[in-house]
Every structure is written in C-alpha cells, then in structure tokens.
Amino acid sequence: MxxxxxxxxxxxxxxxxxxxxxxxxxxxxxxxxxxxxxxxxxxxxxxxxxxxxxxxxxxxxxxxxxDGRLTRFDLALAPRGTPFQLTVWQALTEIPPGETISYGELARRIGRPSASRAVGAANGANPLPIVVPCHRVIGASGALTGFTGGVETKRFLLALEGGPAGPAPAQLGLL
CATH class of the missing domain: 3.30.160 (Double Stranded RNA Binding Domain)
Structure with a gap:
C-alpha cells in the first residue's frame, strides 16, 4: 500500500x-x-x-x-474468513490459469473429500474473486455453476484464461 x-x-x-x-x-x-x-x-x-x-x-x-498479459497475481491479500474458508481460498490460488476443477476435487485437495458442499459455500464466500480464482471451480458435470459475479462473468473469465468456457474473449469481440 x-x-x-x-x-x-x-x-x-x-x-x-x-x-x-x-x-x-x-x-x-x-x-x-x-x-x-x-x-x-x-x-x-x-x-x-x-x-x-x-x-x-x-x-x-x-x-x-x-489485457491478457498476466496470469498470476502477486499482491498482499487480507481476506477475512474462518480457518476452513482461508484453507479453501488458499487452495483456489493453486489452480493453474485455464484449468478448472470440481468442488469435489477441491475438497479432496484440502484433505476433506466429503466436504464438497462446505467447499462450495466457502468458494461462494470468497471476498477476492478473480485474484483468488474461485471462477475456476465448476460442477462435477462440467457445468458453470453459480458465481458471485454471475455465470456470464465466470464464462468470460474462463474464456479470458483460455479455459473450457468457449472461445477467447478476443474471438468474441469482447476485448
């Protein structure tokens, strides 16, 4: 600061x-x-x-x-949450740009394989979307499930990163 x-x-x-x-x-x-x-x-x-x-x-x-020039953020972050939420949010930062995982996979990655619903709730409470990439978590079926910025925003962010959401934003005339 x-x-x-x-x-x-x-x-x-x-x-x-x-x-x-x-x-x-x-x-x-x-x-x-x-x-x-x-x-x-x-x-x-x-x-x-x-x-x-x-x-x-x-x-x-x-x-x-x-602008497509940065894929990983290097910022001082100060999210406020429970220890469980902080664990989930930290795990989100480890999902590479352009990749997606399911809530169940995220639960497995934090050592709580039966906690996919709690992981979903923590993901939804993420106060730092984009920087802490909760948009990279999708439903087990591959569906783009809820996102605090809306599903269209989630689709845009995944496309921006070259993920499975469809063509890149530049191809859609969005950038």
Missing part, C-alpha cells in the same frame, strides 16, 4: 471489461473485490475512504490480467 497507514478500509474503483470493480482493503492488503451488481456487489461502507493510490499495484495487475 502507498501512503500513510490505513486504519480504516480504503477503496478504489477499476473499470474492467466485466464492469466497474470495487477494490477495498487496509494496510494489511487487498481485502475485497466487488462486482458491479448481483450477489457479489460490494459498496463502500460509511467509514470507508477513497484512496486510489493505495491500490495502484492491484489496479495495474488486474488491468494486465484483463
């Missing part, structure tokens, strides 16, 4: 191909990414303050991701 210590949550906005994203966090790191609408919509809290400089690196990396 740039500037003086952030005791309160700071935020900025980032224009993206999927709509404006809200980035929020503190000195500890980026704590949330909010989509413009739907289940993943995040609005600044009353005690949040806008600080674009604090998120210069996050903005740069997300812009590079959307």
């Amino acid at each position: 740039v500037g003086s210590a952030m005791r309160q949550t700071a935020y900025t906005m980032l224009a993206s191909p999927i709509g404006p994203l809200l980035l929020g966090g503190t000195d500890d790191g980026l704590a949330c990414i909010g989509f413009p609408s739907g289940k993943g919509a995040v609005t600044p809290g009353a005690d949040w303050h806008r600080n674009d400089a604090a998120f210069a690196e996050a903005r740069a990396q997300l812009t590079a991701y959307f």
Whole structure:
C-alpha cells in the first residue's frame, strides 16, 4: 500500500471489461473485490475512504490480467474468513490459469473429500474473486455453476484464461 497507514478500509474503483470493480482493503492488503451488481456487489461502507493510490499495484495487475498479459497475481491479500474458508481460498490460488476443477476435487485437495458442499459455500464466500480464482471451480458435470459475479462473468473469465468456457474473449469481440 502507498501512503500513510490505513486504519480504516480504503477503496478504489477499476473499470474492467466485466464492469466497474470495487477494490477495498487496509494496510494489511487487498481485502475485497466487488462486482458491479448481483450477489457479489460490494459498496463502500460509511467509514470507508477513497484512496486510489493505495491500490495502484492491484489496479495495474488486474488491468494486465484483463489485457491478457498476466496470469498470476502477486499482491498482499487480507481476506477475512474462518480457518476452513482461508484453507479453501488458499487452495483456489493453486489452480493453474485455464484449468478448472470440481468442488469435489477441491475438497479432496484440502484433505476433506466429503466436504464438497462446505467447499462450495466457502468458494461462494470468497471476498477476492478473480485474484483468488474461485471462477475456476465448476460442477462435477462440467457445468458453470453459480458465481458471485454471475455465470456470464465466470464464462468470460474462463474464456479470458483460455479455459473450457468457449472461445477467447478476443474471438468474441469482447476485448
């Protein structure tokens, strides 16, 4: 983070191909990414303050991701969650770009093979979508199941990464 210590949550906005994203966090790191609408919509809290400089690196990396120049993020992250959620979110970061796995496979990877429903709930509660790539988890049948940014956004992100969601965004005229 740039500037003086952030005791309160700071935020900025980032224009993206999927709509404006809200980035929020503190000195500890980026704590949330909010989509413009739907289940993943995040609005600044009353005690949040806008600080674009604090998120210069996050903005740069997300812009590079959307431009197809970055596949892995290197940012200080500060998600808040239960120990189980944090374990699931860490495992999400280990799914390579362009690949997808099922909720059951993710449960197996964290050593909890019977916890696919709990893994699904933790995946849905991920406060840092895109950077912590919950969009890479799909249904056992291969279906693009729910996503906080909407299934179309999930499809877009997977296509951007060259995954199984269909043609790349450039081929669709999206970039």
